[in-house]
Amino acid sequence: MTTTVTPTTPPRTRSRWSTLLRARELPVTIALVLLVVFTYAANPLFLSAQGTKDLLLNATIMIILAAGQTLVIITRNIDLSVGSILGLVAFMTGSLFANVEGIPIWLVFLAGLAFGAVLGAINGLLVTVAGVPALVITLGTLYIYRGINNWWAGGTQYFAGDRPEAFGNLAVDTVFGFPIITLIAVVVVVILAIYLGGARSGRDLYAIGSDPAAATLFGIKVSRRVLFAFVANGLLAGLAGVLYAARFNSVGATTGSGMELDVVAAAVVGGVAIFGGSGSVIGAALGALLLTTITSALTALRVDKFWQQAIVGILILLAIVIDRIAALRTARKLRLSEARDD
Amino acid sequence: MTDTDTSTTLTSASTSKTLAGEPKGRTGWARLLLGRDAIMIYVLLVTIGIAMIAVPRFASPVTTGFLLLDVVPVLLLAMPMTLIIVTGEIDLSVASTAGLTSAVLGVLWAGGMDILPALVLSLIVGIVAGAFNGLLIAVVGLPSLAVTIGTLALYRGLALVVIGDNAVANFPPELNQFVTSKIGGTGIPTVMIFVLIIVLVFGIVLHVTPFGRGLYAMGYSKEAARFVGIDLAQAKFWLYVACGLVAALAGIYWTLRYSSARSDNAAGLELTVIAAVLLGGVSIFGGKGSIPGVVASVLLIGTINYALRLGRVSDVVLIIVTGTLLIVSVIIPSITAALSRWAHERRVRHELPRAASSGASSA
Numbered sequence: 001m002t003t004t005v006t007p008t009t010p011p012r013t014r015s016r017w018s019t020l021l022r023a024r025e026l027p028v029t030i031a032l033v034l035l036v037v038f039t040y041a042a043n044p045l046f047l048s049a050q051g052t053k054d055l056l057l058n059a060t061i062m063i064i065l066a067a068g069q070t071l072v073i074i075t076r077n078i079d080l081s082v083g084s085i086l087g088l089v090a091f092m093t094g095s096l097f098a099n100v101e102g103i104p105i106w107l108v109f110l111a112g113l114a115f116g117a118v119l120g121a122i123n124g125l126l127v128t129v130a131g132v133p134a135l136v137i138t139l140g141t142l143y144i145y146r147g148i149n150n151w152w153a154g155g156t157q158y159f160a161g162d163r164p165e166a167f168g169n170l171a172v173d174t175v176f177g178f179p180i181i182t183l184i185a186v187v188v189v190v191i192l193a194i195y196l197g198g199a200r201s202g203r204d205l206y207a208i209g210s211d212p213a214a215a216t217l218f219g220i221k222v223s224r225r226v227l228f229a230f231v232a233n234g235l236l237a238g239l240a241g242v243l244y245a246a247r248f249n250s251v252g253a254t255t256g257s258g259m260e261l262d263v264v265a266a267a268v269v270g271g272v273a274i275f276g277g278s279g280s281v282i283g284a285a286l287g288a289l290l291l292t293t294i295t296s297a298l299t300a301l302r303v304d305k306f307w308q309q310a311i312v313g314i315l316i317l318l319a320i321v322i323d324r325i326a327a328l329r330t331a332r333k334l335r336l337s338e339a340r341d342d
Numbered sequence: 343m344t345d346t347d348t349s350t351t352l353t354s355a356s357t358s359k360t361l362a363g364e365p366k367g368r369t370g371w372a373r374l375l376l377g378r379d380a381i382m383i384y385v386l387l388v389t390i391g392i393a394m395i396a397v398p399r400f401a402s403p404v405t406t407g408f409l410l411l412d413v414v415p416v417l418l419l420a421m422p423m424t425l426i427i428v429t430g431e432i433d434l435s436v437a438s439t440a441g442l443t444s445a446v447l448g449v450l451w452a453g454g455m456d457i458l459p460a461l462v463l464s465l466i467v468g469i470v471a472g473a474f475n476g477l478l479i480a481v482v483g484l485p486s487l488a489v490t491i492g493t494l495a496l497y498r499g500l501a502l503v504v505i506g507d508n509a510v511a512n513f514p515p516e517l518n519q520f521v522t523s524k525i526g527g528t529g530i531p532t533v534m535i536f537v538l539i540i541v542l543v544f545g546i547v548l549h550v551t552p553f554g555r556g557l558y559a560m561g562y563s564k565e566a567a568r569f570v571g572i573d574l575a576q577a578k579f580w581l582y583v584a585c586g587l588v589a590a591l592a593g594i595y596w597t598l599r600y601s602s603a604r605s606d607n608a609a610g611l612e613l614t615v616i617a618a619v620l621l622g623g624v625s626i627f628g629g630k631g632s633i634p635g636v637v638a639s640v641l642l643i644g645t646i647n648y649a650l651r652l653g654r655v656s657d658v659v660l661i662i663v664t665g666t667l668l669i670v671s672v673i674i675p676s677i678t679a680a681l682s683r684w685a686h687e688r689r690v691r692h693e694l695p696r697a698a699s700s701g702a703s704s705a
Binding site: 078080126130131132133135136137139140141142143144145146147148150151258261264265268274275304306307308309310311312313314316317320321324 | 434478482483484485487488489491492493494495496497498499500502503506507610613616617620626627658659660661662664665666668669672673676677
């Protein structure tokens with residue numbers, strides 16, 4: 001075995017450059033850059049100030065949801081109820097502005113975050129205390145939260161006219177070309193990336209996802225960490241819900257339905273492994289940006305709009321295959337270094 | 343906190359391994375009458391009984407007809423889904439496959455093809471879609487959850503490519519009439535005969551054949567299944583092909599029943615199907631579940647749905663009821679398991695000398 005190995009790369013001195021090349025975010029980044037460059041070459045209007053702003057606005061909500069979902073998926077769980085949480089919080093936002101005279105905007109944000117966190121905590125408690133798989137629990141709460149939303153909203157819809165202008169301007173005003181709600185999403189992603197990369201409890205999430213039993217034996221408080229991931233995800237879905245109300249004209253009983261699988265798809269495209277243990281928030285955010293950009297790119301390229309979803313499907317499958325190849329390469333490398341006995 | 347966490351996992355692992363000292367599970371009649379399937383069937387019967395008393399106009403042959411016509415797609419899709427989840431995999435693309443089949447059927451028919459070859463081609467499309475899933479999952483070895491999220495988007499996208507935002511509606515009236523026709527005065531739709539045959543085929547394959555028993559083994563432990571000589575890849579591949587075929591049948595049924603081929607036919611049905619299967623007692627981890635339980639669960643959801651609509655209760659309640667049933671049905675077994683574990687530990691502590699007790703409970 002040893003003789004077949006050509007010792008070109010000494011394992012200890014991994015350069016910054018090779019780390020970058022091996023990053024899980026690389027494929028999605030390349031795809032995104034290629035897509036943008038190619039579309040821009042064909043239609044320069046694609047990256048005009050207005051065009052860029054639209055791209056970012058469209059991606060904002062998906063980026064926040066994908067970042068939250070990443071926390072949960074890394075721990076080898078999943079939250080299918082995010083679309084329903086977003087819908088409930090968006091409707092609450094609309095209802096607060098319409099029914100409470102002169103309510104301050106920060107209070108609405110706070111209420112939305114808190115409500116989302118509570119809904120996420122219900123998911124997390126059901127998963128950790130009852131020890132039931134998250135897929136089943138959140139499929140159940142997907143229905144329950146949506147049902148509550150239907151019951152609460154009925155046929156009522158709240159429109160942008162009911163909301164203060166300053167709130168709607170969050171999705172209109174820009175700072176250095178970035179819409180304010182997009183900046184909020186960027187801040188969220190940066191905070192989560194630092195947390196997952198640097199904080200002890202953030203690294204714990206990866207350990208739990210790689211091997212829950214080993215994490216328990218190692219002394220990681222698995223239940224508490226998983227519960228935290230669900231609460232954080234709910235809180236971010238709540239934030240996305242409030243921003244949804246700022247971005248879109250109407251919120252009602254069906255707001256956000258069917259979003260859950262798109263969110264999971266964005267994370268998967270961004271290199272987050274569906275069975276936990278690896279992936280990053282930045283990758284997931286790039287995945288969300290890629291999936292939402294495709295829509296605009298295809299329009300700009302005058303590709304038949306009906307092809308859009310099929311292309312998204314192909315991208316997801318490609319992402320999984322790439323992920324698989326990367327995993328196989330890592331496994332082989334590990335085996336080789338073990339065989340070399342160093 | 344950490345210590346107790348560790349010890350409970352250890353004891354739960356040990357209780358599942360040392361079965362010798364444990365009281366045996368129920369056998370014979372008791373097992374048949376008190377099992378998970380039986381309970382599902384009792385719940386179904388009680389629900390039907392309550393609906394007949396409480397909801398006016400529920401107790402009539404018209405009910406049977408509409409109720410059954412409504413549940414056919416979910417019932418059909420639930421069959422292969424049960425087998426797939428029993429092996430520990432999942433298929434989220436079933437509804438998209440049905441939509442794709444529906445779109446293909448519509449375009450072929452609108453393009454002037456005879457209905458019979460059009461039907462056959464649509465079935466082939468379903469089989470190919472299933473085989474593609476099977477190829478990626480069984481042969482390449484990719485995770486089914488991720489793959490079928492991808493093909494969920496892909497197949498629905500292809501349906502859009504095929505038919506766009508058109509709708510084809512002018513299918514032969516004889517076919518529409520046949521699909522909605524009833525057997526004599528019973529109110530039972532004629533198509534139920536075919537559905538029943540499919541249910542029986544899947545039931546027999548899962549419960550009686552060595553192939554079906556092998557699926558449980560695969561879901562329970564892949565290693566063990568490989569050691570007893572089950573070809574995992576082959577079994578999974580054919581399951582996904584079967585799933586594609588049945589999804590195509592569901593798509594064709596949907597098209598003919600509503601006499602409309604559209605790209606969004608059956609959209610979102612995948613989660614309804616999975617919810618029904620899980621409610622029917624199939625474990626999401628694989629290795630557990632049965633066809634009778636799933637059939638009862640599909641009919642239960644159908645009955646509640648129909649009764650609520652007849653009683654003019656809004657769909658809202660149904661959505662909440664479905665979700666709550668699903669959660670309760672998975673939490674109750676885990677609570678009973680925790681209780682019996684607790685009882686077992688207490689017994690062990692009681693029977694063994696005090697000094698050895700701490701060792702015994704974790705050994």
